[in-house]
Amino acid sequence: MSLKNELPALLQSALDKLLADGVLPEGLNPRIDVTQSRDPGHGDFATNLALALAKQAGRDPRELARQISSALPAHALLEKVEIAGPGFINFFAAQDARFRIVGEILAGGEHYGRSTLGERRKVQVEFVSANPTGPLHVGHGRGAAYGATIGNILEAVGYDVQREYYVNDAGRQMDILATSTWLRYLELAGEELPFPRNAYQGDYVWDIAATLHRERGDALRHSAQTVFTDLPPESSDQEAHIDALILRGKQLLGADYEVIHKQTLDTILGDIRDDLSHFGVDYDVWFSERSLTTSGGLERAIAQLRERGHLYERDGATWFRSTEFGDEKDRVVIRDNGQATYFASDIAYVLNKLERGFERVIYVWGADHHGYVPRMKAVARALGADPEQLEFLIVQFAVLYRHGDRLQMSTRSGEFVTLRQLRKDVGADAARFFYVMRRCEQHLDFDLDLATAHKNENPMFYIQYAHARICSVLRECEQKSLHYDEEDGLAHLELLVAEQETALLRTLDRYAGVVETAALRLEPHQLTNYLRELANAFHTYYNGQRLLVDDAPIRNARLTLARAARQVMANGLQLLGVSAPESM
């Protein structure tokens, strides 16, 4: 237990005493907030408690601070208390308390920094969930990195985390894709045909078609003339043209249409899974949208809303009265042609998630979906759940630049930079780190030239370098046959009195709190910023003090401190899904 964790209790007992003595009035409910001091002159920790209280009680803050500090019980780790500025209470830790962290880190090992804050509560993080209509592009990458990192961090603070990918395997886009595959197949079989402009143009469609042609020969072949006869012309209505083409395919192919559909879906989904896995992103569940229909979940969700009186009919369609729950307009769930809307699936999906017992359901969404949040909250309330259970993390777009030009991305045109390509160019580590370096609300300018040509400017290398450097020193120590003794090191930590050592110790002391903050606020960038500071604290130390000195107790103490720093870096990088190399 560090001093910081004990201070709130000490302050509380001081408040209780002042209350009992009648110095403070009843009914005050101050939040006790202890922070690490930025300026060493302000001690190790500080609280603004007196300032906050002075406002509520209408007292002079400095006088109040004096009263609090004199009511404070003594504590072995607390050396001195000072009142400063307008009424801050500054705490100076005993020397002993500052070294404690090193032993804690080494004892905790790879588990150091983990906690039980989440109390094993079930939380689901659903992320990426891109339409399986082509390879993931760099826009999906940010959601992938965010979702995965948030999952890791929540797990680290004791939540029971489930990672899920929602597969949009129903609907028109999949039909367009399956039809695209079939048309390419026909071309490979020797048919000449006008490939529609709004069908999927990407090379991967050719690949799937080629596999299909290899496996099935001409079994799925129909003449181009048969296929294109009597269709609404593409020139007048593209959408009607492709819809008619889909229908034609289903009629001509019968059960074989499903084969093409499935083969296309499986191929692309397998590719996405493989891609994400190489990105260090793995899921517990791949949830099929279609299964909501086949399991009857969709009907049940609709029925439930109907029973609760939240549905009504108008213009032949069925509407959800979401305005009753704060949405700006009501939403159609069943179209006048009898088909369920995509939103109906979303409703069934929410119900399904809640039924699976998640206390927190986190959606990681792209900025283009932010308009859907109110209606999803409305659904939660209409289903009798607490809308706070659904949390939406809106991740702003990552805009790619190459040669100073903004790149356009469109899956259908086939011209996009894939996540796979990005991994190849900058590496999975750099991409993972880069993506979560900023708050998700912040737009991300991703300059490919910078990321590829000058990759040593990436702050991730700075952190990895610090880790590798410590490993190198330890190797060097062995090579020189200098014996390292951890026990001796721990016993002589009081020899670490250099300014850089104190600074490094203070930085290490912050780690557990940073992980907690990052989890509480769902902000991975807290961690990347911290790790940069930690790496800087170590590099500064390394440049200022020699670790491998002849004096054994000092050497052991310094190497022990370095090992603690290495452990924290490794643990932090692990949460980010970034490797901690022993040499570079």
Place this chain on the structure above:
RNA sequence: GCGCCCGUAGCUCAGCUGGAUAGAGUGUCGGCCUCCGAAGCCGAAGGUCGUGGGUUCGAAUCCCGCCGGGCGCGCCA
């Protein structure tokens, strides 16, 4: 027009939910290797926190109005 997000050093961004002298990286300039990895360290210069009001002991942070940028506002998925 309405809604959400963003505006902080030349550039890219932090700023611990209202606290002490607003901080990093990068770029510019100047120092540091006979010694554990110079992919490093240290120092300097660089700010009317978009703007105008308000709230109070105290505002980059909270409230309101403008200005500028991004993204949404379908019986699409």
